[in-house]
Amino acid sequence: MDVEWCRDRLQQYLQAVRAYEKSTRGYGKEWRETQQRYPTVRAILRSLDSESQKFDLESQEFDPDDDPESIKTVVLRGLGILEDQAVLSSKLPPDAPVLAADRMHPWVWELARPMWKIQQFRQTLLVAATAINAQLQAKRSGGPGESHPRAPTDPGVT
Numbered sequence: 001m002d003v004e005w006c007r008d009r010l011q012q013y014l015q016a017v018r019a020y021e022k023s024t025r026g027y028g029k030e031w032r033e034t035q036q037r038y039p040t041v042r043a044i045l046r047s048l049d050s051e052s053q054k055f056d057l058e059s060q061e062f063d064p065d066d067d068p069e070s071i072k073t074v075v076l077r078g079l080g081i082l083e084d085q086a087v088l089s090s091k092l093p094p095d096a097p098v099l100a101a102d103r104m105h106p107w108v109w110e111l112a113r114p115m116w117k118i119q120q121f122r123q124t125l126l127v128a129a130t131a132i133n134a135q136l137q138a139k140r141s142g143g144p145g146e147s148h149p150r151a152p153t154d155p156g157v158t
Contacts, residue, residue, distance in 0.1 A: 006044045007082050010075050013041045017068045017075075045078045107131060 016037055020030040104112065108131045115124040 001047065003082050003085065006048075007079060009037070009040050009044060010079050010082070013037045014072060014075050014079075017072055021068055041075065041078075045074065048078050048081045104128065107135065 013034070016030065016033040020034055023030040025031070103109075108128045111131045112124045112128045115121075115127055
């Protein structure tokens, strides 16, 4: 996301709303400017908070008779999110679960470790999945005599 561009568009919209407030209101040039900027602002605000949709301006379609304070409040919240976004991502835990690779089951990690060490993460996942698949196939078919058969080390081998 281009934070500067988003911030710039939201600030321009705020200026347009403030200019509209100072005008005689009605459907003049200030109102037209708010209408022209509205779709972009709505898209930006939705992208900032897509899950909760707290920034859904649909119910606050800008009308000349409306009090623009509620719209300004929503836009100011969006600016606040943009301002703090970088800091929040570095200070708060990630939304996704964190997996310590070396805590995988030993027969998976044993095969995946070489790829992990050379930072071939996609290959690591493929090797791990292949190891799990081989283990499940062995259990399903009664498998050879060993309790933890080794999966093929070549991910292309099935």
